[in-house]
Amino acid sequence: MRSRTESAALTDLPPIIANWFAAKNWSPRTHQLDVLQSWNAGASALLIAPTGAGKTLAGFLPTLQDLIHTPHEGLHTLYLSPLKALAVDVARNLTTPIGEMGLRITVETRTGDTPAARRQRQRYDPPNILLTTPEQLALLTSHPDAHRLFGSLKRIVLDELHALVTSKRGELLSLALARLAKLAPQMRITALSATVARPDLLADWIAAPLPQAPTHLLTASGGAPPVLHILDTDDRLPWAGHSAAYATPALYETIKQHRITLLFVNTRSQAEMLFQALWAINDDMLPIALHHGSLSVEQRRKVEAAMVAGTIKAVVCTSTLDLGIDWGDVDLVVQVGAPKGSSRMLQRIGRANHRLDEPSKALLVPSNRFEVLECEAALEAVEERHQDSEDPVSGGYDVLAQHILGMACADPFAADDLYAEVRRAWPYRDLPREKFDRVLDFVATGGYALRAYERYARLKKTAEGLWRIANPQVAQQYRLNVGTIIEEPMVRVRLVRGRGHKQGATTGPIGRGGRVLGEMEEYFFGTLVVGDTFMFGGEIVAFEGIRDNEAFVSRAFAKDPKIPSYMGGKFPLSTYLAERVRKMIATPEDWRRLPHQVSDWLRLQRDVSTLPGQESLLVETFPRGTQNYLVCYPFEGRLAHQTLGMLLTRRLERSRARPLGFVATEYALCIWGLGDLSALIRTDRLSLDELFSEDMLGDDLEAWLDESALMKRTFRNCAIISGLIERRHPGKEKTGRQITMSSDLIYDVLYQHEPDHILIQATRRDAARGLLDIERLGNMLRRIRKHIVHKPLDRISPFAVPMMLEIGREPIFGEGRESAMADAADELLREALG
Structure with a gap:
């Protein structure tokens, strides 16, 4: 009623x-x-x-x-x-x-x-x-x-x-x-x-x-609660890695039992690997498709049409299909790899049974043992309908510069009027007039250090005091380069007739100047030689050559094709899920929900070393071979851990601990070197409280940023968004090498002559917020102050096994990689158990 x-x-x-x-x-x-x-x-x-x-x-x-x-x-x-x-x-x-x-x-x-x-x-x-x-x-x-x-x-x-x-x-x-x-x-x-x-x-x-x-x-209230499960398997759970290859047979059987299954992964590389693994065992010739942002629009539309028509059985996809899509009769969502956040998981789950009164059904498939803990935490959070989406952010100066230029392309404007208008945008509601004027000056002249170069003079002032574009070409260039999505420089991948290389014997000619498969990041082709095979768009192709902004490939057969790696597409572990994972580890009565392989692993860690506390930080030190290791378990996400690793190695160098390198995952950080870290800590020559002191985010961070290539990489993105560097010109596009050379030269000029340039400020803001996760790292350092637990060991611990596998990862693909990882894990575990 x-x-x-x-x-x-x-x-x-x-x-x-x-x-x-x-x-x-x-x-x-x-x-x-x-x-x-x-x-x-x-x-x-x-x-x-x-x-x-x-x-x-x-x-x-x-x-x-x-x-x-x-x-x-x-x-x-x-x-x-x-x-x-x-x-x-x-x-x-x-x-x-x-x-x-x-x-x-x-x-x-x-x-x-x-x-x-x-x-x-x-x-x-x-x-x-x-x-x-x-x-x-x-x-x-x-x-x-x-x-x-x-x-x-x-x-x-x-x-x-x-x-x-x-x-x-x-x-x-x-x-x-x-x-x-x-x-x-x-x-x-x-x-x-x-x-x-x-x-x-x-x-x-x-x-x-x-x-x-x-x-x-x-x-709107209501809605049937989702039905979630974590894959229950007797197969060996990997210690590290993200392929989830162990689960492929189970996933294939699951696909056969449902009408349409969406299999979400977190990166395009994972999508290519999973799709290829499913096709390798697809004896029933099920219609399984691939969908991610690098594929051509024709390929993506074909998959979408098949979903609508119900002629497809499963789609392996990335975030390209996780927002509001209501195609076809999807009755199961599979999340391969940990979801990294409960809001994202809720969003993806909603693609199944896209009706309010019917429960959505989802299956979580962890890629490794730490991910089992995260999947369990995500399952609990989703059941509670907990949201961990991020809050809106304040506005960046590079985006404001792009907008100011766009408004000048539309009509001449008065600075006072545009400032008042900009302040009505929520992210810029508190923008000081002085900052607006500096951004406007940058758009008009390039700023103090660049105003002598006519190419950066994009705006001129009229006799009436209005700002207008300097010439019509400015508007043309703006419209070619508008937007804030910065991917690595891309090249088109075109399928052509092959030349029968040994590594890629082709299946035959397909016609000259064949179809475009999509786009791939330019740097990947720098790792290939002609004849190398790799997976793209669900096909195995051989690299034939590259010219201008097009890479030419041919169809090929190969047992171990390369897996393209993409710079973007990785999600950070949400703070909320990280807290739940720490709580789960510290609460043995919660382990009964976990697979026996994982609960046994936790017990082994408790027996051999100790478990990380919910609010404390466990730091393990141990020798192995000729090197010494420090492993800590903050559970704060890869970005925060990478920044922590960079800063800790600087401090360890000053303490003469002779660090050699570090590796960071979503869950832990491992540093190795020649110095005896256990002895340094035991004799008070190295204080963990001082080593993990929050002041590392001051001078140490500044000194590292001054030396780091990260700032130049971040500056390049800000320079592109602001319009200082243009990727596209009529009829052509700059290569990644050209963009990098241009941005590096400009960065050096600005850093030397105008270190407080508005784009340098934008770069530091982006680095702190996105690439370094400074706020999260600072919160972690405050949380663990005076709560650091040091556990000196004479050998590796069970929790450190995944980290050692990360250090020793070799570029092996397919079954060979899984077998090598399993053998290495067995050896490390035997070592941990003495």
Whole structure:
């Protein structure tokens, strides 16, 4: 039965929509009607609803109502999504009911995959509803006719907002929203999300550009709890590594038992490996596909169409399919490798049985023993519906520089007016005028150290005191390079006729200038020689050569092809899951839930050494061969551990402990050297409290950054986003080597002559927040102060076995690698047990 509120709200629906619901034997959900009522009240809204609750329809009900009551010329609703695939999916889900109702409402998508002719036409003849991405919105607002395109805009729908507000894409989006609020002050925003830890902050985020309008925070209750399991196996659980090869036979049987299975992995390399492993045992010739961001758009669309048609059995995928996608009859989600966060896991689980009243079903497959602990922690967190999504972030100067240049491309502006507009974007609400002026000066001249070079003079001041672009080429270059997603320099991978190399005997000619398989990071091809084989797009190919920005490959046969490695795509372990893992280890009564291999491992560690405490830090030292080792277990994620390793080795050098190197994982850090670390600590020549003192984040960090290539790498990204270095030029694209050389030269000039340059400041901020995880490391150092437990050992401990395997990893692939790792683990464990 409907409540009185629902019945009253239903009368507000146009009869054509109410009849459509009735024909489907459906009733609008309360939260869908709440969004409609918020719109009718002239308010913006943030809807927090579980996966499968009909958020998309909730977001568009006000649009359909409005367009039915009042036919609208031009753009009425702008939908923004973090994924191109999600925009395409939503367009499909929206056009179906529009067609069934017989409404004359036009819907189109606009992404980087949209043909240029259609994108050009959309500026002059827009649809009623345009579904696009933050990058395309920035591009559209940079045109002089933006006021005509957006002047009729009434609504903005922001989908999966939580996935945008923690990144530079969100910063760019917030600035574009502030501009739209000026062009279309009548517009209102509806934001949708399923996984939000702090809804109040997100509500403030969408309210910032429209302070004159109220913002309603709406929530949807209900939803069947998900059904989760961790793979139960008698096979040997690996000690280290991320391939999860041991689970391939079990996964194949699982796929056979379900209609459509989505197998999520955390990196594109893992996707390629898992797909190849499944095909190697696919005796039943099941239709199994691969989907990740490096594949060509044609390949991805083909997989998506097969999911819709139900002609596919399983898809191995990365985060390209984990946000809001509702394709096909997916009845199982598999997470291969630890999920790194409960919010991300909830999001991925929701792809199965994408309906509010049916439980989603998911299987977690840990890749190694430490990941078993993390998977167990994630399972508990998901069962409790705990959210650990990150909070929105403050705005960066490089993104602001890009926006300022875009606004100059649109129209000449007064600095005072643009500053006031920028302050209406939530990430820049506290931006000091002095910083704005410095960013503006950088955009106009390059700053003090670069103003002598005419190429950096991108803005000029008019006689009326307005800022305009220096010449039309500035606008052309801006539009070619807009966006904040910085991947490693990419080259197209084109399939051509092979030449029959020994390592890659081809299957035959396929026609000259064959199809583009996708894109791969440029540096990978620097590791290959002609004839080398590797996996890409689910095929084994042989490298034939590279010219300009295209790598040529041919189909090949090979037993041990290389696995491409990608620089991006790794997720950090969430703080919340790290806390749960430490608690689990320190609570033996919780071990009964763990596989016997893992619980036995914990008991061995307790017997041979000791267990890390929930709030303390365990530091083990032991000799092995001619070297000495220090292993600690902070469980704070790879980024924080890598930074800690860099800083600790500097301090150990000063203590004459003669460190040789370190390796960091998500869970632990291992440093090795020639000095007797146990003796140094025992004789008080090395104090662990001083070694792990928080002051390492002061002078030691600064000194290391001054020497590190990390700053130059981070500066390169900031320089690209700010427009100082351009990746693309008409008809060509810079190689990675050209970009690196340009950015390194500029960095050296700025660091020497203007060390407080606004881009150097942006670089330090990015390094601290993203690449070094300084805040998290600082919190950890404060937590363990006076709570460091030192355990000197005469041999390796069971917990240190995975770390020693990380040190000794060799570039072996396939079954050979798994066998070598298992043999090495056996030897290390025998050593640990004496």
